[in-house]
Amino acid sequence: MSLGWKMVGVSTLLYLLCLGSVQAGKLLVIPADGSHWTGMKPLVEELGRRGNQVVVVIPEASLSMGPSEHTTTLTYPVPYTKAQMKERVPSNLEALFSVDTSTDTAKFVGFFFTLQMLQNLTVKNAESLLYHEDLMVKLKDLEFDALLTDTFEPLGTIVAEYLNVPLIYLQGNHPCDVDLLAAQCPGPASYVPRQMTHFTDQMSFWQRSVNTVRALLHPAACRYLHTQADKIASKFLQREITTVEMMSRAAIWLMANDFTIEFPRPLMPNMVPIGVISHNNPKPLSEDLEEFVNGSGDHGFVVFTLGSMVSELPEAKAREFFEAFRQIPQRVLWRYTGVVPKDAPKNVKLMKWLPQNDLLAHPKAKAFITHGGTHGLYEGLCNGVPMVMIPLFGDQGDNVQRMVVRGVAESLNIFDITSEKLLGALRKVINDKSYKEKMMKLSAIHKDRPVEPLDLAVFWTEFVMRHKGAQHLRPAAHDLNWVQYHSLDVIGFLFLVLVTFICVMLKTCQFCFRRCCRSSNKKKKE
Amino acid sequence: MSLGWKMVGVSTLLYLLCLGSVQAGKLLVIPADGSHWTGMKPLVEELGRRGNQVVVVIPEASLSMGPSEHTTTLTYPVPYTKAQMKERVPSNLEALFSVDTSTDTAKFVGFFFTLQMLQNLTVKNAESLLYHEDLMVKLKDLEFDALLTDTFEPLGTIVAEYLNVPLIYLQGNHPCDVDLLAAQCPGPASYVPRQMTHFTDQMSFWQRSVNTVRALLHPAACRYLHTQADKIASKFLQREITTVEMMSRAAIWLMANDFTIEFPRPLMPNMVPIGVISHNNPKPLSEDLEEFVNGSGDHGFVVFTLGSMVSELPEAKAREFFEAFRQIPQRVLWRYTGVVPKDAPKNVKLMKWLPQNDLLAHPKAKAFITHGGTHGLYEGLCNGVPMVMIPLFGDQGDNVQRMVVRGVAESLNIFDITSEKLLGALRKVINDKSYKEKMMKLSAIHKDRPVEPLDLAVFWTEFVMRHKGAQHLRPAAHDLNWVQYHSLDVIGFLFLVLVTFICVMLKTCQFCFRRCCRSSNKKKKE
Missing domain, CATH: 1.10.287 (Helix Hairpins)
Known part of the structure; x- marks a missing residue:
């Protein structure tokens, strides 16, 4: 049920919130856009399905957020449209393909550009909600038991501080490792690689030096990243406060990652490594897709996507891909909406959208060409498909390293990719059996867990609602x-x-x- | 089934080990004596019940170890008898009551005396098993998937190194925090109190100084504690090796404690806080006990034990207890086998053994006088009974602080205990409702968990057997x-x-x- 705020009477809302069993809790959800919402939506829906009263507050315009089942969705107006948001993406991406981001200096520069870019981007909705008086007053009246949000956009954090409700984070990777800082979690720079360094946990002396500098800089980087958020929060709450300070009051951090892929590092007791909340179970392919993927017999097929945001490539780059695909016996399913050369090889099927998880679950899936986004990564891992990885931005470079070092993927640089390089990588992961064997072992370990990620996330969210926080898990480090x-x-x-x-x-x-x-x-x- | 090694034919053993489903694993268990075995036995039995082939190796003479259900028990001869072991306990305890151990200096001295005492005590069985050639050869032949043991006695650690099988620890408190050292787990001295300091996580400057010195000394203390074990291991394995080095190869640390009581601190991914494996569900009391505890009407009753090892007190001390009990309206059940004064009050029932958990679960249990041993502590917590705590030795002083600081217990010193002090403490925890209220809240949090401790311990033990270790959880810190x-x-x-x-x-x-x-x-x- 998606309801603009103006359309929802207070009585309706209160009625909705008072429904359900006495045991159920009242949860306010302020999600972040894009893949962040993809990761949070199943949790939010499950919490609603279990009888909790879940209110999701989202902006009127967003890339991927919308109504979810078993929840009440409230929207607030923002000074931009969805069409304007979509327009911005391609122009930002074009720059990506023309710069070599693989050197330490480039990564360092990229890191600071990312912080600068995110500084405004992540608070673009903040004032629209905070100064929507009617909505804020009503949210206060509803007396929520907890607030579920994301560290990526600090809006939820500010609202939790304002409403004085226990805070729960669903947390993936954060550019300046704000979880380490806000949860007071030790992360020795000697073996815990910092975000966007593309290092593994086995670092050379030089890499350890770079990582130490990054670790020393990260508190300042976090302050820089949250410059705008700190200003907005201090003004709104009418006292000097920082985002990291507010974040440090979180009751529970639901860490949406898994040590099958992550490098083992210390955790605090209120950081629960829930794993990645799985997507829907794979469904059988449509008839025409099934026919296509079976077309190359035992050679199988390759799945190729660069994530939900990138479905085009500069023509010259695309040509390299077509050229490589022409030379392999496998068929290729590619999510691509760009220019197609006249002599495009016949073993390639181009689609506007493809059922990624269903395809990867097919027994004939031989390789997965991916940018290394978290969701695709875990779908590939679950289905045991070796990867050729082409990182584009954000945490993708780090994700790629995690798979390459485990011998289940090959990595390529989009800046200097050629058909030969792509062909070499594809042949390697398909024909060298060690990739598939290691991936199957990793997949088995990943799936062997005492509690499913969704159930664990539900448990801890409801725990916080039941006990009005998780004070017993809060380390005394916060008082020092x-x-x-x-x-x-x-x-x-x-x-x-x-x-x-x-x-x-x-x-x-x-x-x-x-x-x-x-x-x-x-x-x-x- | 308890079988002396000589009585078991190899074929019988092999047959036993090959029984069960293909999925089941082969587990070798080398437990430690006393309360360590009490904590491990339910896990071992459950693993056997689930179809795993579990072989428990214990010495012929021990205080508490014996055959367990659904497992094969093998014994090896040792140069002492159970009677000799029992004789030693009272003479060691007598010293306890005559020394004030509450000052920082006394705790420091006590810590080093403990290390010195444990140095030989914890390896008393080592050579008896290691040089029992027949048994060791057979253990090697049986090709176990994992070895479950305890850090308290290093024998299991040495056997795991010899047999080259993945190692699982069921770990409570260790005098020199060997888990922090061997698992490379950070434990900032500013808020993680070291064992046997009796500090909480909120330390004064002086306490932080003492704790820092202890943290700096602990690696040396661990080396000192394991002096004998290191010698035995190096001689047996025919290469220079330390116990901590062997322990650092552990696949999983099952941390048998809970942050409801423990102070929140960092953990490594292979340290699983399973909680304390619960004892049997409480059973109704026998008719005469039920009659006795109901005898004081709504005043209820007090349960008093000082653990399995202490059932006597010096006469003068005992008199203080009798004197205090005479002045309360509650009835008292006391596990006591010492001298009884002629005019012992009639509201006190003395017993050689008492069903502690069943009594604590009774709705009329008003207070629990305990030494603060782990099992009693968690039984009191589960049943929500406020405590008067009289720590005697080992980790009990630390345990007591954890309860006192949460407002659910009062602490007394056995050295200078008087009937007035005891009376004051008892009246406080019984009549001041805040103790009961806080204890009920703590109990609710303690029992609210996604997986029961036994199930979680079973899962991770079987996980290690299934995957031949848990390499993906091993931090790269070990390579530095x-x-x-x-x-x-x-x-x-x-x-x-x-x-x-x-x-x-x-x-x-x-x-x-x-x-x-x-x-x-x-x-x-x-």
Whole structure:
């Protein structure tokens, strides 16, 4: 049920919220757009289905957000349209294909450009909701038990602070690792690679140096990223406050990733590694798709998408792909809406949209060409399909490294991709059996878990609603300042004690020595 | 089925081990004695019940270990008897009551005495098993999928290293926090109190200083504790090896504690906080006990035990307890086998053994006087009974602090206990409703979990058997030396770069300044 705010009477809402069993909780959801919503939607719907009263607040215009089942959707007006949002994407992407982003310097520059770009982008809706007085007053009146949101857009965080309700994050990768900072989670720079470095947990001395610099810079980077958010929050809440400070009050962090792919690192007790909430179970293919993928017999087929945002390529780049596909015995399903050369090979089927998960689940799927977005990555992993990965932006470069280092994928750079390179990578992952074997093992480990991700996420969200937070999981680290946390005052004190002790010892020795000398001199004189 | 090794034919064993479904695993269990076995036994039995082939290897003489259901028990001879073991306990305990162990210095001394005492005690069985050639050869032949053991006695660790099978620990509190060290888990000394300090996570400056010193000393303390174990292992495995090094290869640490009581601290992904494996569901009391506990009407009753090892008290101390109990309206059930004064109050029932969990689960249980052992603590917590705690040794002093700081218990010192102090504490926890209320809240949080502790422990043990370890959860920290882990080499390098940069800048400025001066001088001269 999608309802513009103006259309919903207060009584209707209150009625909706009072329905259900006494045990059920009242949850406010403020999601972020794009793949963030894709990851959160199944959780939100399941919470509603279980009888909780779930209110999802979204802007009137968004790329992917919309009504969800078993929930109440409220919208608020924003000063842009969906069409305007869509227009911006291709122009931003064009730059991606013309720059080599694989060097350490380029990654560093890219990191700061990302922060700069996100600084405004992530708060584009904030004031539209915060200053929508009617809606905010009503949200306050509804007395929610908890607020579920995302760290990517700080709007939910500010609303939770304003409404004074326990905060739950569904958290993927964050450009400046705000989870480490806000949850006070240790992440030794020697083996915990920072976001957008593309490093693994096995780093060379140089990589460890770069990673240490990044780790030292990240608190400042987080402050920089949230410059706009901090201003908006301080003005709205009428007191000086930072986004990281508000985030540090989170009751639970639902970490939407899995150590099958992530590098093992410390976690705090309120960071629950739920895994990635799975997509719908694969469905059988349509008749024409089934016929197409079977067309190459045992050679099988290749699935190729670059995510929901990229369905076109510059003509020259596209030609390299067509050229490579011409030379493989597999058929190829490609989500592509760009220019098609006249002599396009016949083993390639171009589609505006393709049922990615259903295709990857087909027993004849031999390889998956992907940009390394989180959802595609886990769909490939679940179905045990080796990958050729072409990272474009954001966390994709890091994701790619995680798969390559486990021997289940080959990585290519979109900047200098050629048909030969693509062909080499494709032949490798298809014909070298080790890729498939390792992927199947990884897939088995990934799927072998005590609780399904969705169930675990539901449990902890309902736990927070039941107990009005998760105070017993909150580390005392939050009550310490930086000096105290790192025991610098204690180290100084112990150093002082040690120095005093040594001085006293030296003085005593000196004194004894003099006394001895004096008495021996006396004896000599005598 | 308890079978002395000599009584078991190899064919019988092999037959037993080949039974069950193909999915089932082969698990070797080498438990530690006392309450360690009490905690591990339900897990071992459940694993056997589920069709896994479980072989438990124990010494012929032990305080509490014995045959368990659905498992094969093998015993090996040891150079002492159960009677001799039992004799040692009272003489060790007598010293406890005559020393004040509440000062920081006493705790420090106590810590080192504990390490010294445990150094030999924890390896008393090691050589008896390791050099029992027949048994060791057969254990090797049986090709186990995993070995479940305890960090308290290093014997299981050495056997796992010898047999080269994945290692699983069921881990409670360890005197020198070997889990932090061996699992490479960060534990900032500023808010993670070290064992046997009796500190909470909110420490004063002095406490943080003491805790930092303890944190710095713990690696050395662990080496000291394992001096004998290291010697035995190096000799047996015929190469230089330390116990901590072997422990660091553990696939999974089943952390048998719960953050309802523990102070929140970082965990590694292979440390699974399973909670405490629950004891049997409470059963109704026997007729005479039911009659006794109902005898004081709504005043209810008090349960008093000092654990399985202490059922006597020095006469003078016991008199203080009797005197206090005389003055309360509650009835008291006390596990006590010591001297009874002639005028013992009639509201006290003395028993050789009492059904602790069944009594605590009774709705009329008003308070629990306990030494603060882990099992009793969690039984009290599960049943929501406020406590008067009298710690004796080991981790009990720490356990007590955890309950006191949460407002659900009062603590007394056995050294200077008087009937007045006991009376005051008892009246407080019984009559001040906040103790009961807080305990009920804590109990509700403790019992609200996504997976029951036993099921979670079973899952992860079977996971390790299925996948021959849990390599994907092993942090790369294990591949770094101390200098690399703490990035000291990188910090040195970055410092050097900074100094060089500053020097170059200064020299450049100096050069420019001189050039300027020279040219201005020239101009002046001209």
